[in-house]
Amino acid sequence: MLLGYEMIPRKLAGSRGELAAIEWRAHRTLSGATPGVLLIQPFAEEANKCRRMLASQARAFAGVGMRVLLIDPFGTGDSDGDFADATWAAWTDDYVTAARDLVASGCSELLVLGVRIGALLSQAVARAVPQVSQLVWWAPTVSGSNALTQFLRLRVAQSAFDGGAKVSTSDLRRELQSGRSVEVVGYEISPALGAELDRAAIDTQVSWRGGQLLWVDLPLHSTSVDPALRFIEPLRAAGVQVDRVNLPGEAFWGTVEIGSAPHWITHTTAWSRRARVAA
Amino acid sequence: MIEEVRNLVAETLGLGARMQSLTRDSALLGAIPELDSMAVISLVNAIEARYGVVFDDDELSADSFATLGALTDLVERKLAS
Numbered sequence: 001m002l003l004g005y006e007m008i009p010r011k012l013a014g015s016r017g018e019l020a021a022i023e024w025r026a027h028r029t030l031s032g033a034t035p036g037v038l039l040i041q042p043f044a045e046e047a048n049k050c051r052r053m054l055a056s057q058a059r060a061f062a063g064v065g066m067r068v069l070l071i072d073p074f075g076t077g078d079s080d081g082d083f084a085d086a087t088w089a090a091w092t093d094d095y096v097t098a099a100r101d102l103v104a105s106g107c108s109e110l111l112v113l114g115v116r117i118g119a120l121l122s123q124a125v126a127r128a129v130p131q132v133s134q135l136v137w138w139a140p141t142v143s144g145s146n147a148l149t150q151f152l153r154l155r156v157a158q159s160a161f162d163g164g165a166k167v168s169t170s171d172l173r174r175e176l177q178s179g180r181s182v183e184v185v186g187y188e189i190s191p192a193l194g195a196e197l198d199r200a201a202i203d204t205q206v207s208w209r210g211g212q213l214l215w216v217d218l219p220l221h222s223t224s225v226d227p228a229l230r231f232i233e234p235l236r237a238a239g240v241q242v243d244r245v246n247l248p249g250e251a252f253w254g255t256v257e258i259g260s261a262p263h264w265i266t267h268t269t270a271w272s273r274r275a276r277v278a279a
Numbered sequence: 280m281i282e283e284v285r286n287l288v289a290e291t292l293g294l295g296a297r298m299q300s301l302t303r304d305s306a307l308l309g310a311i312p313e314l315d316s317m318a319v320i321s322l323v324n325a326i327e328a329r330y331g332v333v334f335d336d337d338e339l340s341a342d343s344f345a346t347l348g349a350l351t352d353l354v355e356r357k358l359a360s
Contacts, residue, residue, distance in 0.1 A: 257293035
């Protein structure tokens with residue numbers, strides 16, 4: 001039975017400025033404390049492309065009585081600040097703030113869902129907020145360095161195909177390392193953000209309370225080694241219950257038209273319920 | 280392999296029914312309006328994720344994306360190495 005809910009625009013006080021946020025709140029609360037969900041958006045242009053999937057997932061969670069919060073961290077979306085001034089540290093602080101807001105509103109258990117680079121950011125929230133008991137990673141970028149390379153390649157491709165001086169990802173990284181900002185498809189990456197991104201990685205020491213992790217990717221080719229494998233064993237050894245699935249869908253963070261992966265939503269919603277009951 | 284790469288191209292670019300008409304010799308870059316430089320990177324990311332390969336900067340070239348055949352050959356070469 002799906003519960004009715006409302007979508008409420010909100011403002012939160014973030015680390016460096018005001019944050020624009022949306023909350024999905026069920027009309028009736030379930031017995032016991034309301035479980036909360038924090039959604040963590042991916043990087044730059046991917047965030048725009050993922051908006052619809054995240055909103056669909058938010059509605060699905062709200063429909064089963066969860067309170068869902070989506071924020072634009074500093075320098076992104078409708079929040080204060082310019083992208084050029086954004087830092088990874090400000091973003092993690094903002095997401096921790098958002099998680100604590102959910103706790104303050106009565107959520108004693110939190111699920112944090114991170115898409116792409118959002119998965120890496122979710123770890124900081126899990127470390128800082130003990131109520132986080134479930135993580136969901138949608139198509140996680142397993143290293144910030146990979147994410148930065150993929151992002152810099154947007155400019156490399158532009159230089160290769162649209163004429164003008166050819167530039168390489170190494171050239172652009174050198175620019176960042178020598179203290180200069182780099183512009184990529186209209187986004188200005190500061191040296192600070194570049195350096196922090198390059199360092200971001202999956203923490204297999206798991207300095208968070210250790211709970212449940214759902215790791216979702218698209219299907220792989222039969223000859224491909226699953227890139228998640230080298231992380232899953234250490235994560236399990238550190239006490240995280242990892243459920244790894246490959247589900248069909250569109251690569252909605254990168255398709256030219258807004259894409260969707262409805263199976264990801266039904267699976268994630270069902271998993272969160274099963275995992276909460278089992279915990 | 281050409282079927283799979285064709286499907287990846289079609290899914291990434293949202294080609295729909297137009298996918299059916301793509302053959303080895305079909306021109307990609309310059310012929311498909313949806314395939315701008317940003318879409319090329321989306322396609323590269325999708326290929327890397329699906330096949331577990333990594334593209335070098337040099338492979339982000341007009342030659343690699345000239346035709347469906349050229350792209351498929353590149354993916355096959357990377358899988359074989």
